[in-house]
Amino acid sequence: MTLVNKAARPRFDVRIPGDLESGVWANFATIRHSPYEFTLDFVRQDFKGESPVRGVLVQRVNMSPMFVAQLIDVLNEDFSIFERQQSESLRDGSWWEVPGDDE
Template structure:
């Protein structure tokens, strides 16, 4: 088996604080020649002023390869979510025996 063909398992460690995550309701993406940067923020959408207040809660920089893999993983997960949501909305296919 070639070294690139082996199945790898990641054993990642984190703190409870990091595992809890942060809430963001706004994100921006920027890039340079070397990396992409995702900036996640929490903003107050209810403010009707021209300037919307907010706070950056996390910032992540990725290589172009990692960004491509992230996009593929996100597309896969959104597709699975859409399928599950679509199934929830299907009309019942079997008769409802409670009405008899």
């Protein structure tokens, strides 16, 4: 995929309805596809040591294969930037430490 010069990229004015501003938390996802679309189900699972693990579907997103390919490209690009910025804390696990938590 050829990246477009950032200055030439269109600007978007996306309005977020109030009930969606806080977003949702997901810690698990399932993916299904047909020749025409992909469906991503985002789930919040509660890990209480129970089997089966219980979860709640928090969002279902349907998208075209072309959009999935573009999303994968931009996620890879952005995660590479994140890894470079956070490489030390990712390696030593300090990104997970909570200040003042001595346990």
